[in-house]
Amino acid sequence: MNRFPAMLVLVLILVAGVGRPAHAETASDAMTRAKAVAIIADNQKIVSPRGIEENVAVPINGIRQALQIRGRDTRNPILLFLHGGPASPDMPLAWTFQSPWEDYFTVVEWDQRGTGKTYALNSEAAMAPGMTIDGMTDDAAQVVQYLRKRFHKRRIFLMGHSWGSVLGVRLAQRHPDWFYAYIGVGQLVNMRANERAGFAFALDAAKADGNAKAIRELQSIEPYPGRKALTVPRVAVRSKWESYYGGLALGRRNFRFDARAWELSPAYSEKDLDAIGKGSLFSLHHLLGQLNDIDFDRVTHFRCPVVLFVGAHDETTSHVLAERWFAKLHAPSKRMVIFADSAHMVMQEQPGRFLVHLVDDVLPYAQRVGDAAPGEVVRGTGIPAGSTAGDHSMHSSR
Structure with a gap:
């Protein structure tokens, strides 16, 4: 097997000075926010x-x-x-x-x-x-x-x-x-319909999970949103538990x-x-x-x-x-x-x-209407069509 390409990459990394140092990390080597941002x-x-x-x-x-x-x-x-x-x-x-x-x-x-x-x-x-x-x-x-x-x-x-x-x-x-x-x-x-739906989702999920703390906090703001004006503390309770059960980011x-x-x-x-x-x-x-x-x-x-x-x-x-x-x-x-x-x-x-x-x-x-940069040039045959399997797409034109 020809290992030259891999060796060449390693040489380039070392010449560029970005290889990991052999010595123990010092304070100057430590990652900081400024270094990470850069x-x-x-x-x-x-x-x-x-x-x-x-x-x-x-x-x-x-x-x-x-x-x-x-x-x-x-x-x-x-x-x-x-x-x-x-x-x-x-x-x-x-x-x-x-x-x-x-x-x-x-x-x-x-x-x-x-x-x-x-x-x-x-x-x-x-x-x-x-x-x-x-x-x-x-x-x-x-x-x-x-x-x-x-x-x-x-x-x-x-x-x-x-x-x-x-x-x-x-x-x-x-x-x-x-x-x-x-x-x-x-x-x-x-x-208001959105807040009702999010609250109901969170409370149902908390009950299914047997989460006494979540149930207690959510029930403390019932009826939600009710006829009251939305306030930061009430919205925060709803958002906290709706997010906890994946309504903001699935699985998080x-x-x-x-x-x-x-x-x-x-x-x-x-x-x-x-x-x-x-x-x-x-x-x-x-x-x-x-x-x-x-x-x-x-x-x-x-x-x-x-x-x-x-x-x-x-x-x-x-x-x-x-x-x-x-x-x-x-x-x-x-x-x-x-x-x-x-x-x-x-x-x-x-x-x-x-x-x-x-x-x-x-x-x-x-x-x-031509408002785009020229596309790529593609050569060859047998290029497969794209697929969006897993997404549900609906389209209507009038």
């Missing part, structure tokens, strides 16, 4: 000649709002990601799932008003006047206008996750001509797998990380009461295409409510993909399948 940043660096990798603060509606813009070819369409929460940023998580998207889209992560880097850039007094659903929908509109103008795009893709799907639906309703498609991930349809007990990944984000400084919790409390103070009234049950006519990505086990934003809503939708075209092994965090739970459906079900809307 390694990830170097690994994720975009070096393609037509690529873009920027972190910018854009003046929007009286404050500076943080955007991360990444893609390997700016000839590709823009995909604006509206994170959940409120004030749960995806920018510090993007390094865990987003890189493959950047082959096909110029992806924009936006820290909304009151969130993460944007919270750190501004005073609460400056942000407070716009901390309404209407105000933040207008913020989103201004972000879209900035991107359309800067990149000379007539249309872009709009993706809303969880709370971000509230802004996404409202924006797609107001400006359908700006978007190739609206993509709802973990779509929120009706807030909590949000720690996400929150710990924030710590290694090349996009976030220590100050930005500290701002996440502060921004969340600030945002919930302003927005939780307004979320009481979110109801899209009768918002069923869209003038742009709609794509829903639904986790089959999502109880954070009820997959049942999303599926029922999809059945009532009227749009130029609509498609729903149900991910069999996901709950609410679909892009992290099944990242490969998420990418496949982004490319197969979303990207063609832009490709049809």
Whole structure:
């Protein structure tokens, strides 16, 4: 057997100086957050000649709002990601799932008003006047206008996750001509019905598990949500146990797998990380009461295409409510993909399948009008057709 290639790799590693040292680890060798972040940043660096990798603060509606813009070819369409929460940023998580998207889209992560880097850039007094659903929908509109103008795009893709799907639906309703498609991930349809469903799931799971602590804590907030306004302590109990039984991420007990990944984000400084919790409390103070009234049950006519990505086990934003809503939708075209092994965090739970459906079900809307970089050149014969077995896809065109 010819072992030269393996030996060559070993020589290259040693010459590059990245082999493990033979001596015992010293304090200077120990891994720190700064070293880990630098390694990830170097690994994720975009070096393609037509690529873009920027972190910018854009003046929007009286404050500076943080955007991360990444893609390997700016000839590709823009995909604006509206994170959940409120004030749960995806920018510090993007390094865990987003890189493959950047082959096909110029992806924009936006820290909304009151969130993460944007919270750190501004005073609460400056942000407070716009901390309404209407105000933040207008913020989103201004972000879209900035991107359309800067990149000379007539249309872009709009993706809303969880709370971000509230802004996404409202924006797609107001400006359908700006978007190739609206993509709802973990779509929120009706807030109070959603809370009832999540609570019922958690209590049923706790009873089946014989979990006395969970049953006691959940029953302490009954009837939930009832006629009372939503409050942070009551929502926290429901969310704690719904997450514990896999309604947030299938097979996981909590949000720690996400929150710990924030710590290694090349996009976030220590100050930005500290701002996440502060921004969340600030945002919930302003927005939780307004979320009481979110109801899209009768918002069923869209003038742009709609794509829903639904986790089959999502109880954070009820997959049942999303599926029922999809059945009532009227749009130029609509498609729903149900991910069999996901709950609410679909892009992290099944990242490969998420990418496949982004490319197969979303990207063609832009490709049809030439808003995409040239594809790969494939030579040969007998190339098998792709398969999405394991995902349940429904499509309807009108």
